[in-house]
Amino acid sequence: MKDFKFIFKRFIASSSVVNRILLINIGLFISFSVFKLIMYLFNLKGFSEQIISYLYVPGNAKLLIYRPWTLLTYQFMHVDFFHILFNMLMFYYMAIIYNNFLKSQGLWKIYLWGGISGAIVFLLSFNFFPVFRNTANLGYLVGASASVMAVVAATATLVPDFEVFLFGLFRIKLKWLAFALILIDISGIPTSNPGGGLAHLGGTLFGFVYMLNYKGYFNLYFKNFNKYFAQKTKVDEKKIFRKKVYVNQPHQPNSNAKNNKNTKPNQLEIDAILDKISQSGYDSLTKSEKDTLFRASE
Structure with a gap:
């Protein structure tokens, strides 16, 4: 047992930001999956869902006052296996490309603030637009998608002409891949997943603005932006x-x-x-x- 703890601590200390984010997401998913299974076997499914809901961002902005921690916790929670699988695969591939150029510099900031930006867009939309008037109290936001889209947007803005093999079949530049994902989110808002799509756009916007500022485009307009979010002012x-x-x-x-x-x-x-x-x-x-x-x- 001591050997396992030692190995685990060494892994945490030496692993990259990419591995740490993956580990937190996967670890929480496994832990809460086991918790939900135990509650289900003891016929306490409703109780477990109520507890876990305190880690999701509520659609009602008034509830957020009593659950401010959800702006962070929801970014590491996932509903099912395919939800976390898609998010972590997309995050891993984009983060590896990002890491090749900037060595994880600012990756935590992009992930966390991208998720917060997505939650803010979600809350503003659900409490402002009339179409959500009857569903705001029932809606909630969960998953790392907004954070992942922030990483996608930041990476595509950093190296827009970098080519990847999509599904191992054909080459596509990052800027076009990001553009396609944005179109998918926009088209899904009025049909399948309005809350998630809006949150994705919020995360995407943050990643885009963050990297443009990192390259020096917004220095004249946001004098203190670099102090909190970026460590360099100009990227060649x-x-x-x-x-x-x-x-x-x-x-x-x-x-x-x-x-x-x-x-x-x-x-x-x-x-x-x-x-x-x-x-x-x-x-x-x-x-x-x-x-x-x-x-x-x-």
Whole structure:
């Protein structure tokens, strides 16, 4: 038992933000699934549902005054297996891409504040629009979808032209994948899942604004925004890509490079090489071009 505790503590201490978020979501899902099973066997299903409902965001804004913690707890709760499966798969793949470029910097903030933004949009909508007047007291918000959509939007804004294999069948750029998910949410609001769709849009909006601000677009308008949400003010996407290349492709300079190590290549030459990487990949570079990139990074 002591060995298990030691291994668990080491995993928590050494694991990435991505793993920690996954662990919290999966751990809570398993725990509450067991709890609901026990309550069901003792014919206390209604009691268990009432307790768990105190972890969901209520549709009635007045109830939120007495349950403010739900703005955070609902982000880690899921209704069933497929609910958590889809959310965690989407989060994992998007977070891995994000992590490749920014090493989890700001990922917790995007996840949590994206979820809070989704909850705020959900509450405002359910308590303002007439269509929800008769259902606000019955509605509730649960799941990590708004948080996940914030991560999707932030990643797609960071590297919009990054390509992924969708279902392992065809390539699609992140910006188009994010756009398709937004369309799905919008189309589902008047038909199947109005509360969830609105919350997703709230999370998406936060992720989009967060990353635009991270890149420096909103510095003139939100002077203190970076103080709370971002740690940098300007992102050069070519520098991000170059950083990725060097981390994964260590360079061994030859004798000519050593002789010219103090000579910096000009920006036009660097941009031409980076364009070649984006079109054909790092392996398409000649040895001379790799040497040039290495000298530019010193």
